[in-house]
Amino acid sequence: MECKTHVATTLALGLPLLAVSHEVTAVNVGILALGSLLPDIDHPSSYLGRRHKIMSSVTNKTLGHRGATHSIFGLVLFFVISTFIQHHYLSGDTLNLPFWLSFGYLCHLLEDSLSQQGVRWCWPLFRKKRKKRKKVFYYRTSTMSEYLILVLVLAILIFEISLYLKGDFNYPHMQEVVTWCQQKVHNLQSIINNIT
Numbered sequence: 001m002e003c004k005t006h007v008a009t010t011l012a013l014g015l016p017l018l019a020v021s022h023e024v025t026a027v028n029v030g031i032l033a034l035g036s037l038l039p040d041i042d043h044p045s046s047y048l049g050r051r052h053k054i055m056s057s058v059t060n061k062t063l064g065h066r067g068a069t070h071s072i073f074g075l076v077l078f079f080v081i082s083t084f085i086q087h088h089y090l091s092g093d094t095l096n097l098p099f100w101l102s103f104g105y106l107c108h109l110l111e112d113s114l115s116q117q118g119v120r121w122c123w124p125l126f127r128k129k130r131k132k133r134k135k136v137f138y139y140r141t142s143t144m145s146e147y148l149i150l151v152l153v154l155a156i157l158i159f160e161i162s163l164y165l166k167g168d169f170n171y172p173h174m175q176e177v178v179t180w181c182q183q184k185v186h187n188l189q190s191i192i193n194n195i196t
């Protein structure tokens, strides 16, 4: 999936959650978008790969594209790094940044899972790439199937933005779920901060 489709899809998934938890800010939207791009640091021609050539070429040559960064291992690793940075270098009101970054990262993995190539969630446990899937829903990167997804998610995103601007995002149950998840993530952050 190309970077614009990742960002648009992740924002379409994340905006309702940001809205119900009253956390729609430029920083949170930016962190969500960043999280949706991070896994592709292992591809030299990706958006981040072109801007961090050394990092992308090292990860690409040592781990391959859609290796460690496209797995639960990568998700946990970036969560730990973002928690460390937030705790040591940022103010207390940025406590939820690791949550939104990780949510964006998780969305990227889910989005790539629907591609023909798929992802290896349990890397490095299963090194063999699975056979190409047949007769189940999938898209191919940079083809008409991906561009159809992009058009669809952009339409959804525009609809969500209009709802947000009208103040129509008011779903208490969704807010409770987000708050519950954030509390669990805060617990994990406390454990990491005690260790580091």
Ligand SMILES: [Zn+2]
Pocket: 001, 039, 040, 070, 108, 112
């Ligand atoms: Zn990817």
